[in-house]
Amino acid sequence: MIKVGIVGGTGYTGVELLRLLAQHPEVQLVAITSRGDAGTAVSSMFPSLRRRLSLQFEDPARANLQDCDVVFFATPNGVAMQQAPALLDAGVRVIDLAADFRIRNVAEWSQWYGMQHSSPEWVADAVYGLPEYDRADIRNARLLANPGCYPTAVQLGFLPLLEAGVVELDHLVADAKSGVSGAGRKAEIPTLFSEAADNFKAYAVPGHRHLPEIRQGLSRMAGSPVGLTFVPHLTPLIRGIHATLYARIKDEADFQAIFDTRYQDEPFVDVLPPGSHPDTRSVRAANICRIAVHRPQEGNVLVVLSVIDNLVKGAAGQAVQNMNIMFGLPETTGLWQLAVFP
Amino acid sequence: MIKVGIVGGTGYTGVELLRLLAQHPEVQLVAITSRGDAGTAVSSMFPSLRRRLSLQFEDPARANLQDCDVVFFATPNGVAMQQAPALLDAGVRVIDLAADFRIRNVAEWSQWYGMQHSSPEWVADAVYGLPEYDRADIRNARLLANPGCYPTAVQLGFLPLLEAGVVELDHLVADAKSGVSGAGRKAEIPTLFSEAADNFKAYAVPGHRHLPEIRQGLSRMAGSPVGLTFVPHLTPLIRGIHATLYARIKDEADFQAIFDTRYQDEPFVDVLPPGSHPDTRSVRAANICRIAVHRPQEGNVLVVLSVIDNLVKGAAGQAVQNMNIMFGLPETTGLWQLAVFP
Amino acid sequence: MIKVGIVGGTGYTGVELLRLLAQHPEVQLVAITSRGDAGTAVSSMFPSLRRRLSLQFEDPARANLQDCDVVFFATPNGVAMQQAPALLDAGVRVIDLAADFRIRNVAEWSQWYGMQHSSPEWVADAVYGLPEYDRADIRNARLLANPGCYPTAVQLGFLPLLEAGVVELDHLVADAKSGVSGAGRKAEIPTLFSEAADNFKAYAVPGHRHLPEIRQGLSRMAGSPVGLTFVPHLTPLIRGIHATLYARIKDEADFQAIFDTRYQDEPFVDVLPPGSHPDTRSVRAANICRIAVHRPQEGNVLVVLSVIDNLVKGAAGQAVQNMNIMFGLPETTGLWQLAVFP
Amino acid sequence: MIKVGIVGGTGYTGVELLRLLAQHPEVQLVAITSRGDAGTAVSSMFPSLRRRLSLQFEDPARANLQDCDVVFFATPNGVAMQQAPALLDAGVRVIDLAADFRIRNVAEWSQWYGMQHSSPEWVADAVYGLPEYDRADIRNARLLANPGCYPTAVQLGFLPLLEAGVVELDHLVADAKSGVSGAGRKAEIPTLFSEAADNFKAYAVPGHRHLPEIRQGLSRMAGSPVGLTFVPHLTPLIRGIHATLYARIKDEADFQAIFDTRYQDEPFVDVLPPGSHPDTRSVRAANICRIAVHRPQEGNVLVVLSVIDNLVKGAAGQAVQNMNIMFGLPETTGLWQLAVFP
Structure with missing residues (x-):
């Protein structure tokens, strides 16, 4: 124990x-x-x-x-x-x-x-702890920096494209929506029910603290600096992050296959079939990231949809996943609960 | 298996x-x-x-x-x-x-x-399957009638008082509030998000189908017919039932102790300390009923607060609990997940 | 002006x-x-x-x-x-x-x-300002005490029955549900979105501050002291109060007619036809109380459903209504907006 | 009349x-x-x-x-x-x-x-009825095509930039979020409360019907065809659209001034001060579009935030505004209600 x-x-x-x-x-x-x-x-x-x-x-x-x-x-x-x-x-x-x-x-x-x-x-x-990218280093980590919630959703969504080198790096867009629990359990007026319910807004557009973390992560995946616009939004749900990611295609490829292949052995990343739209409730209370990739109208822009529960794969669940890796346990130990639907 | x-x-x-x-x-x-x-x-x-x-x-x-x-x-x-x-x-x-x-x-x-x-x-x-009352019969049931959601919350809330014989039987009131999932996954206008969100209403006040089931259950617990007014309400939450129960005191007693004693060995009924107000999220996605008993202003009316997740202790969870009993398994097998909070 | x-x-x-x-x-x-x-x-x-x-x-x-x-x-x-x-x-x-x-x-x-x-x-x-009961006194009020939100919904619901003397006074029950805005715009954890959304709970069951106000109001309507059990609940909606009221019938009468007659000239109380269930959204952002009266199963208990917007008829709207009366304006001046649906 | x-x-x-x-x-x-x-x-x-x-x-x-x-x-x-x-x-x-x-x-x-x-x-x-762009034609319209909800929010957000010619036209992104009432009052499972509440998802990413309408509108504003990626999302609120718009800067300019000047005489478009984040509730039930423009991190991308109530400025309110113009009434007649907050 x-x-x-x-x-x-x-x-x-x-x-x-x-x-x-x-x-x-x-x-x-x-x-x-x-x-x-x-x-x-x-x-x-x-x-x-x-x-x-x-x-x-x-x-x-x-x-x-x-x-x-x-x-x-x-x-x-x-x-x-x-x-x-x-x-x-x-x-x-x-x-x-x-x-x-x-x-x-x-x-x-x-x-x-x-x-x-x-x-x-x-x-x-310190070892940055995105298991799908940092697993080898995590095993021996003494001090593990567990990724932020937005950074987890955005990095997992862009990762296969950046590793494959198939998108333009200078104009990535991450339009991210978070449930209110992401703001923490602090007594503040903007996150009161009467303020946040039946309401939707962007915040921190000039610059959110997760921007440098995401940019650092994407740049190491790409092997060179990326240009990223990151806009977070406060969404009237308790748990859940939905990242909608936009990237211009640089090289033609089978983008679905790139995702399928990259994540085929990952226990906690689920690539959906073509045409899918993952919803946040499909990961509610579960340690999993679900991803779909689209190419609307067969144009030159890819749209990646990436959802996590901000408190699980975006925080506590990923931390336990990292602990499992650090202590040599099977990675799914204690993390196998199914999402709660509805 | x-x-x-x-x-x-x-x-x-x-x-x-x-x-x-x-x-x-x-x-x-x-x-x-x-x-x-x-x-x-x-x-x-x-x-x-x-x-x-x-x-x-x-x-x-x-x-x-x-x-x-x-x-x-x-x-x-x-x-x-x-x-x-x-x-x-x-x-x-x-x-x-x-x-x-x-x-x-x-x-x-x-x-x-x-x-x-x-x-x-x-x-x-058929055996009616409220484990806290029917456990002995459930073991040998061939055909088990799993209780309704409202009936579970209301019966568990009144049960100790009726068995103890300390309340008037002719004027029980059950004011019950249910999450929208209780209406099922059917395409109907009244349960659309735009109809049920940010809204609250009573329904079926003239007579709800769970009334005869509850009355039958309370009457057998009391040993004689009860007079019950039952008013269900549609509440803008997905899961959860909150039953607020009113009964006039017939005989003085230590009402908290009556509940504590009755349920002390029950794995799936949790009696809260005096002064508590259970909330539905404390049972979200978990197979448990939490109960508090109050005597407002030291008057002659008892108020019992009883909460369950309508889909778990109010339906599927209780069904699995009954299955465990029917097949001789430990009653908590597969039902030990903690409630999801927040 | x-x-x-x-x-x-x-x-x-x-x-x-x-x-x-x-x-x-x-x-x-x-x-x-x-x-x-x-x-x-x-x-x-x-x-x-x-x-x-x-x-x-x-x-x-x-x-x-x-x-x-x-x-x-x-x-x-x-x-x-x-x-x-x-x-x-x-x-x-x-x-x-x-x-x-x-x-x-x-x-x-x-x-x-x-x-x-x-x-x-x-x-x-001071003059207590429930226009439907206190209109004559309000006209000359120097200092007006605007009623509380729960007291407005509960008093308007019980008023016709108490004036008519047709219900037992010793065991009235008011089970009331309020939207979260009733708790005010204060930075407190229990009313955070992540605490109050998708959740339902009773609170202040031992005694809520509106109890003496309601009891005072009902007693003057009845002409003698009433016995009242009042249980408020926190409901995941922004605006709205739904009071579910229970009273034992003392004398047979045409209860629907009692309500229809009492409120027929009131601009801001709307008695629904028999069998109705008013919902809170039907009064959202409007200065009106909608009421329905039921006698479930033709038994000896009346159930009255009374809904208001806690911020309008339960606070600011009623205050403006009182101002209109105090200054000799038509009572509906500036208060004629329709409820916002959906 | x-x-x-x-x-x-x-x-x-x-x-x-x-x-x-x-x-x-x-x-x-x-x-x-x-x-x-x-x-x-x-x-x-x-x-x-x-x-x-x-x-x-x-x-x-x-x-x-x-x-x-x-x-x-x-x-x-x-x-x-x-x-x-x-x-x-x-x-x-x-x-x-x-x-x-x-x-x-x-x-x-x-x-x-x-x-x-x-x-x-x-x-x-037919005359397309975006008053802020089509006012002159609307006056004499016999048949008026009232704009869609997404198209209103997106066009009003991009309009000043396109008219000024300061952004690249080949890679506009409109990430739009809509309340559930936008899906209409139809009995369908995906818009049930239990499906849409506490949930967030993109939909119709391959192609939404509003895409050609928006593209047509933006192209006429720009005077040449635009490249647009449009991703709509279903958001757990009843009313409201929040469009988050991304455009690469082509020519340096005072972007805030461009918006301020373009809309200074518009009764129903409100440009917020620099640094603002409009929220959907600030337009709830009101015929108004509120807009903020950002240049995150002083980079080469503009982010425009544009919010409307999909049922008012995005539908019925705009239709009444158009009627007012068609019949020579002051444009604000009957549309002057304030947004409902909270």
């Missing part, structure tokens, strides 16, 4: 980790911390876990995380970079679900995240 | 059965029928099942259901009463998720369901 | 007042205050008002409210009782949309609202 | 026309037809209109539409082309809210709409 700790378990990513890990056959949850809710039973905050999880939130200062095999950080940006190094030095492996270790260029990171990086030395050591 | 067949798998109850049975460790799904969709891969209709279920819908006339150990009917009312007897005669056990065998008074059934009963002789033989 | 001021215009009640008053042909909006947003253009906070309203929020201390004919308080409880008296003394009429002057028993008010009342002398002078 | 008839009033476009026309001060509604619902009171089908509209649906064959000044067709595609000519010949002006007369190339129309055109001679005579 892998001894697991969670730092920051009161957000949506944290409670989704709890849901998945509580059902994981090879995991023993030993500690979960929350500064503000120490002493509270986890299941009294999240009744969905009642009678299945007896842990209490512990004060971060007092939790014995150093005895864990792996610690997940489900914290706001800027926390893991401060607390993870001590654990790493003690031999505990760390999976950070925030952005602290995703961007290799520390200066760029600081600019987008508005703070100095407290552990730049660990950035180089 | 239990060999399982499903008749009528294209509705919400059917696909939920598929989700649960595909993940059940002791079940082998051998056939699923649909008159209109024979030959179609199940996963092409329900992409959430892709890569996990390779069955095709079969024509009911040609499916080899007689080799099954148990057949679930997830069909409209009136189908099981016609098709189940042949299977029963062949030794196949049957679980009907529709209403055909729930009402012991066949004349009353005919009046409410607007058709003659084609197999009245089987009604007496 | 009536010169109108609004104190506290940044909540949902405030912005709904703005929507209605900006379209009111006899109103000149002269000032709107907000402590935190002074200097901000109203339409930059609420883009729905762009190009139609050029006001800025003003600091309450500096706004010249004393020149108004009437000032609406769309503030949290406890503000109007402190600020209204100075305006009243200056001859400005006041309409309070909060609860400060609704409860005639000041001690009871203090108990439910958790604060001392700073202007108990004004409570006696 | 303009005497108005409506053919086909039982869909969402029809009932929205009723809402707007019933409140229009210069309109007398004289007839509304429905084949299936002749004899039914309009307000019994649409209770939101109760006590404000006393019309009954009439059989199309018997309605006296020839006495109208103008007849709106709110019918499925293919109806107006058959029934409008007789009215036109009788001197009645016609506004078709369907697609029959929108595409000037009849062969192309037939291909996309899957039927022969029965009145190709009227196509040339």
Whole structure:
């Protein structure tokens, strides 16, 4: 059994980790911390876990995380970079679900995240954890940077085309739509039900923090810098990301076959047949990305549709998938739940 | 492995059965029928099942259901009463998720369901399957009548009070709210998104088909006829039933203790601490009923709040629970998934 | 033109007042205050008002409210009782949309609202403003206490039965469901989209602040104290209240006729034909209450269904209706918009 | 008073026309037809209109539409082309809210709409009714082709850039999201609440019927053919379209100024300040298009955000706006309602 700790378990990513890990056959949850809710039973905050999880939130200062095999950080940006190094030095492996270790260029990171990086030395050591691209490196990772939700959907959608070199790199467009849980469990007016329900809007068009992460990821897949326009939208659904991707064709090819081949052995990427339109509910609560590729009107533009559950394949599920790889477990262990439909 | 067949798998109850049975460790799904969709891969209709279920819908006339150990009917009312007897005669056990065998008074059934009963002789033989009340009978059931969704929530909420004899029986009120999936997967205008979203309404106030089923159930728990007013409402959520139950106190008692004691050994009924308000999402996609009991302003009325997922504890999950009991499996087998939150 | 001021215009009640008053042909909006947003253009906070309203929020201390004919308080409880008296003394009429002057028993008010009342002398002078019951008094009101949202729906639903004396008074039940906007525009976790969407729950079952207001209202209609159980629920819709009311029949009567007769001249109460189920969207954004009365199964219980838009007939619309009465305008002036469907 | 008839009033476009026309001060509604619902009171089908509209649906064959000044067709595609000519010949002006007369190339129309055109001679005579571009022609139109919902949002968003000639024409992208009411009031499974709620999906990516209409419109604005990729998405909101438009910059310019200047005198197009993100609720139930223009990261791509209510500026409201122009009324007559927020 892998001894697991969670730092920051009161957000949506944290409670989704709890849901998945509580059902994981090879995991023993030993500690979960929350500064503000120490002493509270986890299941009294999240009744969905009642009678299945007896842990209490512990004060971060007092939790014995150093005895864990792996610690997940489900914290706001800027926390893991401060607390993870001590654990790493003690031999505990760390999976950070925030952005602290995703961007290799520390200066760029600081600019987008508005703070100095407290552990730049660990950035180089961190492994970016998109299993479909980084599996080999993940196995030996000590510090794993779990990808963001938008970056997962967008990178998995563009990856086969970029590796195959069949699209123009200077004008990629990623029009992405996210459910509201992507904004986290924070008391803020814009994500109130009365604000976000029956409403649709773009946000952060001038520049969203996931832009540099996506651009970094696509550029390494393409082998050269890409030009990307990324527009995120807030969508009145709880879970789900739908990325609609546009790329101009550079070289003719069997684009469907490129996707089919690239992902044929991937347990958590599902390429749909030609003509399909994946919907977000087909991945609701499941660790899977479903993808369809279109060439509308037989023109010179490819349209890729890529959907994930932002809390699962876009966060907690992918983190568990990475943990499975890091600890040599079959990659699907504890992640085999079917999507909830309807 | 239990060999399982499903008749009528294209509705919400059917696909939920598929989700649960595909993940059940002791079940082998051998056939699923649909008159209109024979030959179609199940996963092409329900992409959430892709890569996990390779069955095709079969024509009911040609499916080899007689080799099954148990057949679930997830069909409209009136189908099981016609098709189940042949299977029963062949030794196949049957679980009907529709209403055909729930009402012991066949004349009353005919009046409410607007058709003659084609197999009245089987009604007496059928076992009503509310495990928390009928467990002993379920074990040996050949033909199991799976309770309706509203009846499950309402009966589990009133049961401890009726058994204890502490409330007036002549004026029970069940104000129940259901998610839209309870109306089934039928192309009808009133359940269109543009009709049911951002909207709330009562329906069938003059008389809903679940009224006789609930009244029958409450009366046997109480040992005498009850007076019940039952008002269902259509609520803009996909899954979930919230029953708000009102009963006048007859005898003083520790009402919380009555619930705690009655359900303490039940795996799928969770009594919340005093002062709680269960929400439907705390049971979303899980086979559990959560209950709280209140005595507002220390007055003479008890208010019981009872929530279930109408497709799980209110339909497919309870059917699988009944199957587990019928086949001597641990009752929680394959039903241990945590609710999906948020 | 009536010169109108609004104190506290940044909540949902405030912005709904703005929507209605900006379209009111006899109103000149002269000032709107907000402590935190002074200097901000109203339409930059609420883009729905762009190009139609050029006001800025003003600091309450500096706004010249004393020149108004009437000032609406769309503030949290406890503000109007402190600020209204100075305006009243200056001859400005006041309409309070909060609860400060609704409860005639000041001690009871203090108990439910958790604060001392700073202007108990004004409570006696205040007129409760349910036009369908209080019209005569409203005409001369200096200080008007605008009813709460739940109290409006529940009182209008029970009123004809209580006046007619045909139901038992000791066991009334009001099971009420409200859209999330009823909780106000406050940054709080329980009303986040990801918490309130696709979810349904009761709340405040032990005792909600509207209980004493409703009980006071029903008791004066009945002419004697009533026994009331009131259970509010949070419903995943933005606007709308659906009250489902239960009363035992005391005397036989033509209950439909009682409603038809009582409300036949009311512009803003619509009694539906027998067998109807009003839905909340039929009153969305309109100042109207729609009501249906049922006697299920010809039994001894009446069920009344009463729907309003909590922000219109349950708040801002009723406040404007009261203003119209107070200033001798036709009652429907500026309130004649049709409900928005779908 | 303009005497108005409506053919086909039982869909969402029809009932929205009723809402707007019933409140229009210069309109007398004289007839509304429905084949299936002749004899039914309009307000019994649409209770939101109760006590404000006393019309009954009439059989199309018997309605006296020839006495109208103008007849709106709110019918499925293919109806107006058959029934409008007789009215036109009788001197009645016609506004078709369907697609029959929108595409000037009849062969192309037939291909996309899957039927022969029965009145190709009227196509040339029809005026396309985007007031912001076609105002002069609309004044004298006998037969007006009211634009589609997506085409309105997309054309208004691209118009200033195309007229100014500052963007590349060969690679325009329109990623559009529509509320479910855009699919009409038809009993179909994909638009059931349980299918469309909490879900997001693209559809018709290979080719949507609005593609040729948009392409025709953009090409005439640009003065030469455009290359357009158009991807519509089904979004879990009732009303609203959000078009996210992408264009490569050809010539440097003050893009904000281009929009500000182009629309400064338009009553129903609102250009937001730099940095804005219009949301669909800011136009809910109002006849207005709100637009923002962005240049992310100061790159070579412009992003235009354009929102409308698909039933108002995208259908019925624009039709009334066109009627106002056709009959010499102030363009805003009867269309001045503020958006409903929240």
